[in-house]
Amino acid sequence: MIKTLCVKRSLYSALIGFSFILPSICLADARSELILENNCSTPVEFNVRPRDSSGATIINKKLEPFEYINIGDYTNSEIINYVSTINIDFHSLDSTNDSGSLQYILTNGFTANYADFKNLIGDINIEHQNSDYSYEWHSYTTTLKRRIPIFTVSACKTQIEIRGSKLKDVERILIFGDSLSDYGNLYGYTNGTIPKSIPYNKGMFSNGAVWSDILNNSLKDKIKISNYAVGGATVVFEPSWTDIGLPYTLGTEISSYSVDTGAHDTDKTFAIFFIGANDYLTIDVSQDPSTIPDIAKQVTDKIKVAIQSVKASKTLIIGLPDLSLTPESIEIGNQALLKEVSKLHNEYLKQFADMDDNVDFLSLDEMFNTLINDTDKFNQTYSTNLSPDKIHKSCWLGSYFALNSLLDKKEFYKNLLASNPEIEENDSRQLQLNDMDLNLNVMDKIPLNSDITSAILAAETGTLCANPQEFAFFDKVHPTYQVHKALFKYIASYFGIIS
Structure with missing residues (x-):
């Protein structure tokens, strides 16, 4: 009888390489x-x-x-x-x-x-x-x-109309980006480890659906979407101006697209590029401001090359929001640098788009300026309930306690990922869990990128607010579901698929 009760957990344990059976959590759940x-x-x-x-x-x-x-x-x-x-x-x-x-x-x-x-x-x-x-x-x-x-x-469902829109002749949308657009790729690569579900939503870096997931579901049975965005992805591999690199870059996303035979079934493609934040978020406060233009140029030059390599019928570049508005930037004090690099990033890409009839640039400045300066108008325009006094705050209420000195140490995050409060410390299963390379090796492949560490901290430490619908940020970097709903409406309005 016990064997029967444990079938589900035992089978799953075998699939992921566990050599032991979990007696107290083997029941179906x-x-x-x-x-x-x-x-x-x-x-x-x-x-x-x-x-x-x-x-x-x-x-x-x-x-x-x-x-x-x-x-x-x-x-x-x-x-x-x-x-x-x-x-x-x-x-x-x-x-x-x-x-x-x-x-x-x-x-x-x-x-x-x-x-x-x-x-x-x-x-x-x-x-x-x-x-x-x-x-x-x-x-x-x-x-x-x-x-x-x-x-x-x-x-009440949102009405989507393709006829007469920029998507009327499109058969497949391609998405390249980072955690703002990832609706489960990193989650799959890390076997459900990052970002943790819950508090994050089904592998997305927010408490609800991200804009790309809303778009995907809204266009179901109308247009196919291939999403290569990966949480934490950078444009430049191991940028020299930070200590952080990531094995997932725009280049690897382009490679994934190249070998994805299913995505090459049509030449009626519309590519969306929304990436670059992770190259900039960790710029140190001591960085020489005179180097910022070159940093932005290195990143945007690679984005341009990637766009040209994809050869989509039409391309949309979504500009970065002002990264200095994130709680992370406010906390570490690099707002001036991030404000400048965000501005230059957008300027360089807009200039590129203006020279190509098949490339559009969509600025987020107007949308986010309204969010900051006239939240009531933002709420009315995008059907949200954000609170003006919570725009710069994070729903994550975790204190930074005595571990500030640990926040840049990989071992700290590895331990957070491997620890399990549901298993007692002296339980033999916890000892086996701590020894399993399958679990700890995840962090060997994921460096300490703000995109990643903010999600680990929010999931494993501190507490979360009870009213995320009032906040613009779910953690120190990632927007809430409210902001993603607004972002979807903004992008959908560009396409002309909603009124």
């Missing part, structure tokens, strides 16, 4: 979290009715326009009744008569867990799409930490 979101222009009420699932029953939960709430865990940990059905519906509270419903089928399988959202009726979305949605995952990472996906159910 399919965990997920749900976000309810109101994208309607009027208040709505949600109902959530779970069957055969541990999770809250919610009746007439009122959400104001553009408000969202995480309603917590919905879990199936049963061996016999291993399929749970959660019925979700909403209705408007005014004469618009907006309504919708769907079923969430949570399956606690033997080799994996499955989330299936089906039977969508009315004006409701799951993960920003109005059609069936499925997701598969294993319960534990290689460091035996739980994987808990977050799913967003939205009232």
Whole structure:
């Protein structure tokens, strides 16, 4: 009987090279979290009715326009009744008569867990799409930490129209970038270790979907998307002005595209390049300001070469936001340098785009200037609820305690990744876990890049705010879901696919 109960965990352990069975956590355990979101222009009420699932029953939960709430865990940990059905519906509270419903089928399988959202009726979305949605995952990472996906159910769907837009003749979109655009590549490369899910959302560097994931789901069954963006990626390999390099660079992303035979099925391609922040974020405060133009030139020259090598029918370069606005920059005091390098980066790439009819440059300056200087207008324009006094703050409330001297030491981050508070320190499994090269070697391949370390710190230390919808930053570097929703709308408006 014990062997039967442990099949799921034992099989998974074998798959990832474990030589031991986990007796106290071998029971089936399919965990997920749900976000309810109101994208309607009027208040709505949600109902959530779970069957055969541990999770809250919610009746007439009122959400104001553009408000969202995480309603917590919905879990199936049963061996016999291993399929749970959660019925979700909403209705408007005014004469618009907006309504919708769907079923969430949570399956606690033997080799994996499955989330299936089906039977969508009315004006409701799951993960920003109005059609069936499925997701598969294993319960534990290689460091035996739980994987808990977050799913967003939205009232009132965004209308996407391709006809008459810049995408009307496009058959495939190619995305090259870093954590702002990565919707699971680094997560896959590190076997679910970085970024940790939760608090990060299904391998994305935010508490919700990133802009590229919203775009991907919004264009489902319309345009194929190949996303090569990797969290932490730089343009220049091991830039000389920092101590940090990354094996994932724009060059390796281009190489991935080159060998991806499925992505070369059409010449009607639209490439998006949104990269460069990681080359600049760690510029030391002591860096000679006179070197900043050359630094920006080195980075942008490589981006230009990459664009020319892809040979897409059309290319969009998305400019960098002002990197001096990040909590990380404010903390280390390199704002002046980052403000200047952000400006030059954008100037150089805009000049390049202006010389090529097939290349466009999209500046984010107007969008972020509004965010900083007129947050109420930003909220009205992009349907967000950001608080003006939290624009420069991080939702991560972790103190910097006595480990400031450790924050640049790889061993510190390796220990954070390998430690597991769910396993007692003197447990033999923890001793085996600490000795496993599979776990610790992850950090040997991931250097101390702000993109990466901020995500590790937020996931493994300190606490997170209870109201991320009010913050612009989820951790010291990465924007919240609210900002990514706004970024999607901004980019979608450029394409002309939403009004």
